[in-house]
Amino acid sequence: MPTGYISIGSNIDKETHIPSSLNALRDLFGELTVSSIYESEPVGFVGDSFYNLVIGFQSDLPAKSVAKLLRQVELDHGRSRDSQKFSARTLDLDLILYGDEIINDGRLQIPRDEIEKYAFVLEPLAEIAPNLTHPNTQKSYAELWHQFDKKDVKQKKLTVNSQA
Numbered sequence: 001m002p003t004g005y006i007s008i009g010s011n012i013d014k015e016t017h018i019p020s021s022l023n024a025l026r027d028l029f030g031e032l033t034v035s036s037i038y039e040s041e042p043v044g045f046v047g048d049s050f051y052n053l054v055i056g057f058q059s060d061l062p063a064k065s066v067a068k069l070l071r072q073v074e075l076d077h078g079r080s081r082d083s084q085k086f087s088a089r090t091l092d093l094d095l096i097l098y099g100d101e102i103i104n105d106g107r108l109q110i111p112r113d114e115i116e117k118y119a120f121v122l123e124p125l126a127e128i129a130p131n132l133t134h135p136n137t138q139k140s141y142a143e144l145w146h147q148f149d150k151k152d153v154k155q156k157k158l159t160v161n162s163q164a
Helices: 014-029 063-076 119-128 141-147
Strands: 003-010 038-040 050-058 092-098 103-105 108-110 155-157
Touching: 003 014, 003 063, 003 119, 014 050, 014 063, 038 119, 050 119, 063 092, 063 108, 092 108, 092 119, 119 141, 119 155
Parallel strands: none
Antiparallel strands: 003 050, 003 092, 038 050, 038 155, 103 108
């Protein structure tokens, strides 16, 4: 059964949507591995800060089915179907890894390039899966985080291993 990883973000009613999304994801996938919550400034627009975290889970569903379930959880939390990429949101759930799969199929990209681009994805992933290796680079997430250019990173860890 593959282990998947989901990046979670919210900057609208985040104190409500983050715990609620974790409950919804537990209902779908059972036990979760949950990173700390990180507060970060928005990227690409001006707005309220985000709460970001990464969770690990196991499922025998195909990756596309998991992505559809995540989309429904977003919609259930007030996300609009036509939301722009760089905008405020109630909930953003991205399937960033799924086993050792490499998928580039329209909207579904695994591994997500956000892993290497954004500290708010890489740091919590490195926290809960430090020894896991990126399917393309073959570097561990701990190594990728260690090498990440942190000079412009504007985020801070709020909680440690929150099970919110």
